Amino acid sequence: MAPEITLLPASHVAASVALGCNDSTVLFAGCPELIGTPFSYGREEEVYGEGEDAEYVYKVIEGAVRTHKVLNDGRRQITGFHLPGDLFGFEQGEAHRHTAEALTDTKVLIFRRRGVERAAARSAEVACQLWGMATNNLRLAQDLTLLLGRRTATERVAAFLMEVDERLGGSGTFALPMTRRDIADYLGLTIETVSRTLSQLEEDGALQRPGGRRVSLRRARLRRVVED
Amino acid sequence: MAPEITLLPASHVAASVALGCNDSTVLFAGCPELIGTPFSYGREEEVYGEGEDAEYVYKVIEGAVRTHKVLNDGRRQITGFHLPGDLFGFEQGEAHRHTAEALTDTKVLIFRRRGVERAAARSAEVACQLWGMATNNLRLAQDLTLLLGRRTATERVAAFLMEVDERLGGSGTFALPMTRRDIADYLGLTIETVSRTLSQLEEDGALQRPGGRRVSLRRARLRRVVED
DNA sequence: CGCGTAGTTGACTGTCTTCAAAGAGTGTGG
DNA sequence: CCACACTCTTTGAAGACAGTCAACTACGCG
Structure with a gap:
């Protein structure tokens, strides 16, 4: 879809x-x-x-x-x-x-x-x-x-989410416009790793996934993950 | 040195x-x-x-x-x-x-x-x-x-050697002007992996190391390693 | 000669990949 | 409206590649 x-x-x-x-x-x-x-x-x-x-x-x-x-x-x-x-x-x-x-x-x-x-x-x-x-x-x-x-899978995904959020208006809630494959091929990971990492971030309370490609970021926590 | x-x-x-x-x-x-x-x-x-x-x-x-x-x-x-x-x-x-x-x-x-x-x-x-x-x-x-x-350690090192060779004149024989740490930090690897990879490439006959930072490339073989 | 830095090698660990299967979401046609 | 097919996504288990930790070697310099 x-x-x-x-x-x-x-x-x-x-x-x-x-x-x-x-x-x-x-x-x-x-x-x-x-x-x-x-x-x-x-x-x-x-x-x-x-x-x-x-x-x-x-x-x-x-x-x-x-x-x-x-x-x-x-x-x-x-x-x-x-x-x-x-x-x-x-x-x-x-x-x-x-x-x-x-x-x-x-x-x-x-x-x-x-x-x-x-x-x-x-x-x-x-x-x-x-x-x-x-x-x-x-x-x-x-x-x-x-x-x-130099970044780990978790850092890559977190940084990616924050970047997309910013480019999409910075509201913290949006639908990812690309597939897992696109995300993986942008971040130098596999789709499975991207998926697992998103699940882990959700479990850690750094984001929520109401369904589909929608995500709602807890930006402060994500920022702590990237923390350059 | x-x-x-x-x-x-x-x-x-x-x-x-x-x-x-x-x-x-x-x-x-x-x-x-x-x-x-x-x-x-x-x-x-x-x-x-x-x-x-x-x-x-x-x-x-x-x-x-x-x-x-x-x-x-x-x-x-x-x-x-x-x-x-x-x-x-x-x-x-x-x-x-x-x-x-x-x-x-x-x-x-x-x-x-x-x-x-x-x-x-x-x-x-x-x-x-x-x-x-x-x-x-x-x-x-x-x-x-x-x-x-998207590249493996071996491919990265091989591509790097060919790039340096080209920029240094393309003779195939030269001394690397940077340390292993610099190479590693450019290729997103560790110094140990760079070192091991160079040893492996030498063992495979893709290059020779007369001593120090000098290398002599077998360009055809290296090209086969990268083979984009 | 001995010290310090750079590089190599080995053993082990861990992160991410690979392979596999099941689940979720979407569109189609009966 | 639902069954079916399809793709996308998630999850699990096992494996591989590169990283970590550590010891050793080589080289250059005082």
Whole structure:
């Protein structure tokens, strides 16, 4: 079952409200030259595949997208979940180095990569926005690196729940928009370990699970689990 | 013992020869406005610490630098090794999110971050260079993510050796410029596991260890170990 | 020469994975 | 509306890979 969730990370909501650009078709607020084309993908549909020519870049309007890499024996690592407001699909080089797929039914804006690059070459403001975006993504990737390299299963799951909560508005109660497999492949664990860890966290009173994918976090306790 | 190694990644050597900028004091080739100040750090000396104000950015001229994060119980994750030609120290936000330390005696150029940002704001070309650099670093971080999330100890060590070889010139024979602890903290393993894995790879004929930190790779066999 | 640090090796432990099976939730068609 | 099929999730038992603890070796330096 695909819970009908609209993923609206607080920061993005705030930013788009402030700048009044969320329904707009531009790449960045106040950047009228880069107009995207609306496009939709169904649940589990591929946006682009690893090795394909990177002709377009994307901005999520609604829904969610994951990007991942796979080894030839099937091991998979998800490198990021992209929520409304997020840009993805940028590459240094001609080909995509990940596969991107829609988690749920998803609306995006598509921009020709060449057009974005030309705009960046002409406008320092655009280029700086793109630089900032890339730097921000780098920070997220490095946080994931620490998580994968040095954290236990319990810490990974707890950190993940807090991250999702924050991006979904920070209410502490929400439905996980992804399957156990997606969570496991993001956290470098197996689905069984994720499941067991969630059960353990519930038993420890760090969260409640009313049913389905819904969770209600006890944030203070979860924070104590991660406690960096 | 710190083997006196000059780390000159092939790609950077090529680039700097082509552009004739390696001994220069500029941030990018053909960008005379951004002049750095030469500076030196001794072995194991800290360049900047996590949480410090990010006032400067750095370009490695000679030697090597590592950036890492630590958890409060001492677990450490190295997120990158920076070799001659590499830039590091860029942040989105006021504070450094890593600690940077010199692996060996290291020469760098220091640039005021504000100056770089102003230059980027004025020049689309500079901003695009910075964007490209950040995108490239993002790619490296995501490769590390896959390594940490889904690869076995043997695969990690083999991939690491091939990466270092490539960045050191690709001859297949070199001395590792970092300690076992650094390797372990980069690969998300313990020093014992790194040591055992190296011994196993040697036993399997995938490499030789003439002594000290020197290794001589059998690249074909190592490639078969990684075999993505 | 002896000390301190770095690296190797061994024995044992523990966390996470693997394999297996049962349970829960969702959608379909009679 | 319920039976059925399907997928997703949970739980259990056993095993494996990497970690921990500890001893020993090699190397570099005063």
